[in-house]
Amino acid sequence: MIQIKDLSHYFELGKKGDKTTIPVLHDVSLSIHQKEIVTIVGKSGSGKSTLLNLIGGFMRPSKGHVWINQKEVTKLNEADFADFRLNHIGFIFQNFQLIPSMTAYQNVELPLILKGIDEVKRAEITRETLERVGLLNYHTHYPSELSGGQQQRVSIARALVLNPPIILADEPTGSLDSETEADLLGFIQQLNQELGITFLIITHDEEVASIGNRVIEIRDGRIMEGSVSQ
Amino acid sequence: MRMKDQFRFVKQNMKKNKMRVFMTVLATAMGCAFLIVIASVPFGLHQTFVKDILQQDTINEISVQGIEKGDKYQPITEKDIKDLRKFDNVKSVTFQSYIEQTTTFSIDNYQLDTGAMAVDFKAEQDVGIPLKDGTFPSEKNEVLVGYHFATQLFPSDEKQNEKLYNEKGELKEAYQYKKEIIGQTFSMTITRMNEDGAEETKDIPVTIAGIIEKPTREWMMDTEVRISESLLHEIEQYTKTPNGQLTVPVDNQLQDKDNNYSNVTVHSYSLEQVQTLTEKLEEKHYLVYSAASSLSQLNMMFTIAKAGLIFIGTIAILIASIGIYNTMTMAVTERAPDIGIMKAIGANPKVIKRIFSLESSFIGLLGAAIGTIIAYLISLFVNFVVPLVIEAAFQEELPEGFKFSAIPVTLVIIAVVICLVVTVISGSRPAKKATKIDILKAMRREI
Numbered sequence: 001m002i003q004i005k006d007l008s009h010y011f012e013l014g015k016k017g018d019k020t021t022i023p024v025l026h027d028v029s030l031s032i033h034q035k036e037i038v039t040i041v042g043k044s045g046s047g048k049s050t051l052l053n054l055i056g057g058f059m060r061p062s063k064g065h066v067w068i069n070q071k072e073v074t075k076l077n078e079a080d081f082a083d084f085r086l087n088h089i090g091f092i093f094q095n096f097q098l099i100p101s102m103t104a105y106q107n108v109e110l111p112l113i114l115k116g117i118d119e120v121k122r123a124e125i126t127r128e129t130l131e132r133v134g135l136l137n138y139h140t141h142y143p144s145e146l147s148g149g150q151q152q153r154v155s156i157a158r159a160l161v162l163n164p165p166i167i168l169a170d171e172p173t174g175s176l177d178s179e180t181e182a183d184l185l186g187f188i189q190q191l192n193q194e195l196g197i198t199f200l201i202i203t204h205d206e207e208v209a210s211i212g213n214r215v216i217e218i219r220d221g222r223i224m225e226g227s228v229s230q
Numbered sequence: 231m232r233m234k235d236q237f238r239f240v241k242q243n244m245k246k247n248k249m250r251v252f253m254t255v256l257a258t259a260m261g262c263a264f265l266i267v268i269a270s271v272p273f274g275l276h277q278t279f280v281k282d283i284l285q286q287d288t289i290n291e292i293s294v295q296g297i298e299k300g301d302k303y304q305p306i307t308e309k310d311i312k313d314l315r316k317f318d319n320v321k322s323v324t325f326q327s328y329i330e331q332t333t334t335f336s337i338d339n340y341q342l343d344t345g346a347m348a349v350d351f352k353a354e355q356d357v358g359i360p361l362k363d364g365t366f367p368s369e370k371n372e373v374l375v376g377y378h379f380a381t382q383l384f385p386s387d388e389k390q391n392e393k394l395y396n397e398k399g400e401l402k403e404a405y406q407y408k409k410e411i412i413g414q415t416f417s418m419t420i421t422r423m424n425e426d427g428a429e430e431t432k433d434i435p436v437t438i439a440g441i442i443e444k445p446t447r448e449w450m451m452d453t454e455v456r457i458s459e460s461l462l463h464e465i466e467q468y469t470k471t472p473n474g475q476l477t478v479p480v481d482n483q484l485q486d487k488d489n490n491y492s493n494v495t496v497h498s499y500s501l502e503q504v505q506t507l508t509e510k511l512e513e514k515h516y517l518v519y520s521a522a523s524s525l526s527q528l529n530m531m532f533t534i535a536k537a538g539l540i541f542i543g544t545i546a547i548l549i550a551s552i553g554i555y556n557t558m559t560m561a562v563t564e565r566a567p568d569i570g571i572m573k574a575i576g577a578n579p580k581v582i583k584r585i586f587s588l589e590s591s592f593i594g595l596l597g598a599a600i601g602t603i604i605a606y607l608i609s610l611f612v613n614f615v616v617p618l619v620i621e622a623a624f625q626e627e628l629p630e631g632f633k634f635s636a637i638p639v640t641l642v643i644i645a646v647v648i649c650l651v652v653t654v655i656s657g658s659r660p661a662k663k664a665t666k667i668d669i670l671k672a673m674r675r676e677i
Contacts, residue, residue, distance in 0.1 A: 058574065082576050085575070086577075091574055093673065097673055098571075101242075110572070114578075115576075116235075118232075
């Protein structure tokens with residue numbers, strides 16, 4: 001499903017002629033299989049979020065290759081990667097990243113609009129997806145009128161609405177209390193089992209990491225040998 | 231993304247900052263209105279002048295004032311008239327040969343001192359000189375009279391009466407000749423000068439066959455009498471001078487006369503042929519003038535004026551475009567986090583760019599529409615007020631149908647296109663900036 005080969009990334013600081021290169025990822029190679037939940041753990045600054053951003057196309061790698069569904073996404077230009085993201089990848093962010101001026105319904109409907117689906121079909125899919133995450137009754141609410149857990153569910157609904165085979169999640173429970181966190185993790189597992197969605201979850205939380213079929217530890221930009229497989 | 235949804239996004243975005251969008255639309259509307267109003271002046275004046283020229287009924291005519299023979303211009307002769315009639319597209323050649331003295335026409339104790347001229351009635355009929363009443367003369371002593379001839383006939387015994395005329399110089403109705411003049415025989419009094427300088431007169435009976443239609447210009451008065459060439463010849467035989475000049479005759483003066491014609495006019499079949507015919511006549515050294523050529527010069531002059539004023543008006547729109555640029559840049563900055571989220575979930579940069587371009591175009595279109603309405607209102611106001619102001623300030627009455635400002639559809643189209651192009655260009659940079667927004671920075675609210 002996702003194959004990563006010799007992926008490296010470094011940031012360049014300073015002006016021309018006086019540049020400092022700060023390595024973030026070193027020759028990361030990794031395979032994530034269909035229907036897997038893979039959690040990537042590591043301390044702050046270990047490079048785990050950078051890895052997710054490189055897979056999601058939010059950043060360009062300095063070196064290496066990423067294939068998603070046999071497509072080498074590292075070769076795609078910005079516009080093509082945007083189309084690829086829309087059709088193949090769902091995203092869940094730590095701070096939910098909902099558009100505050102849109103209602104829950106409109107936030108979930110957004111990917112369908114971007115894909116050009118007609119209004120009637122859109123309404124049907126959006127309501128169905130909101131029902132799946134248990135928020136149909138809140139569809140007219142704006143993000144500011146929802147709790148953290150509800151906002152994250154809206155975020156998940158938005159990630160799910162186009163039925164992507166992969167969902168990339170960056171600290172999905174980072175802004176939630178422990179009770180809501182457990183609830184959300186259960187929901188992720190349910191989606192994985194019922195819909196066969198592959199999850200790649202970045203976390204520093206052991207509780208979250210424990211739901212992964214595989215837990216991969218990143219330290220100083222390198223995958224640690226002997227990362228735990230469950 | 232469907233176009234309908236893109237418009238919905240634009241509408242939502244514009245609602246987010248109504249006041250700023252309103253002010254930008256207002257600035258654009260003012261720029262557009264300024265462009266239309268300022269350019270409407272040459273359009274209005276042009277229309278007025280063209281209408282004025284076309285109203286002269288002389289648009290198909292070419293006036294031939296002479297011919298270059300050797301180094302000098304010579305008057306048109308009988309031979310030249312024949313040559314002129316041979317040119318292609320010549321419908322007719324008319325001329326007038328004025329009797330060079332004031333002739334008096336009298337009937338039933340009424341009289342009128344007026345000018346008379348010999349014309350070729352057949353040629354006049356060919357070009358369709360309109361008659362108010364009667365027919366074209368067919369006999370030597372039949373004549374055509376001007377529209378105001380009858381109204382200016384005054385009682386002979388009241389000649390010295392100062393009360394004959396009103397303040398406008400028109401003969402009072404009480405003194406006017408009331409009978410029908412068509413078919414009436416008048417005495418045409420011709421004066422000649424003897425060799426000793428003494429004057430004597432002769433009455434020639436002339437019958438009025440027709441009355442010419444009213445002149446197109448309201449202020450023009452036509453009392454002149456058109457006579458036949460043979461009658462002119464008879465007059466010349468009596469006065470022994472060319473064109474009946476009131477001078478002492480000189481020996482062989484008449485025999486040496488080469489029948490010079492004044493007011494020679496070549497009539498073409500249509501306006502389109504005037505230019506070509508004028509060029510051909512000029513090639514043959516004729517000294518010509520046509521209203522159509524002055525119309526073409528007028529068109530050229532006003533085209534330059536229109537282009538110049540449209541250019542000046544465009545500057546106003548360019549100034550308004552700074553507002554659009556500012557509004558769109560602010561909008562992009564404010565919506566950067568939303569743009570970042572949209573890009574993260576798969577919005578194509580082209581879609582983002584199109585939404586912002588549509589927004590700036592919509593502002594431009596709205597501004598142009600409002601500006602056009604404002605311009606029409608200003609134009610109506612100006613056309614109503616300016617004549618009143620001019621009349622009050624300069625005591626000058628403007629011609630009927632005078633237009634100071636006119637807004638034809640072409641001007642509206644030009645203004646809307648300029649407005650749209652300028653707004654699209656001014657909105658393109660912010661729109662491009664929106665596509666370049668870094669997803670991660672935007673989501674971290676670092677923009």
